[in-house]
Amino acid sequence: MAQTQPDYYAVLGVARDAPDSEITQAWRRLVLVSHPDKQQAAGKSASPEPSNDIVLINEARAVLSDPAKRAAFDAQYEAPRPPPAAGPRIREHVSLEVFTPHPVDEPEKYTHPCRCGHEYVVTIDDLEAGVDVLGCPGCGEYIVVEYEEVEE
Numbered sequence: 001m002a003q004t005q006p007d008y009y010a011v012l013g014v015a016r017d018a019p020d021s022e023i024t025q026a027w028r029r030l031v032l033v034s035h036p037d038k039q040q041a042a043g044k045s046a047s048p049e050p051s052n053d054i055v056l057i058n059e060a061r062a063v064l065s066d067p068a069k070r071a072a073f074d075a076q077y078e079a080p081r082p083p084p085a086a087g088p089r090i091r092e093h094v095s096l097e098v099f100t101p102h103p104v105d106e107p108e109k110y111t112h113p114c115r116c117g118h119e120y121v122v123t124i125d126d127l128e129a130g131v132d133v134l135g136c137p138g139c140g141e142y143i144v145v146e147y148e149e150v151e152e
């Protein structure tokens with residue numbers, strides 16, 4: 001969704017937590033400086049129609065001085081983007097049964113080739129500790145190793 005709405009706080013030049021009085025004050029000041037009479041007096045070309053500026057300034061004040069509208073604007077304008085999915089990106093689930101056991105290693109470990117050429121490694125200690133997400137040291141992908149609790 002495109003962000004087309006102007007930032008009313010920036011329009012008025014106030015902080016996002018500015019109190020109502022400050023918003024009204026800022027609005028009044030801006031209305032005065034952008035008033036056609038003032039612009040004429042300052043030697044600027046004045047138009048009988050309100051400029052976009054004053055429309056925007058009035059709009060900003062109307063929204064920010066209304067608690068409900070301001071809250072809605074805050075929520076809309078500052079809506080945080082959805083956070084990236086927590087945790088590692090899991091490529092697939094692999095049963096421990098298809099891992100290659102290395103029973104002579106100490107600690108005993110199981111390996112499974114990754115498509116990148118490196119391999120996933122899980123030791124018997126990891127399994128006993130409940131580790132089931134393995135990262136590939138080569139490409140940074142993750143798999144979940146599926147296994148059942150080993151009964152001694």
Ligand SMILES: [Zn+2]
Pocket residue numbers: 114115116117118119136137138139140141
């Ligand atoms: Zn890999």
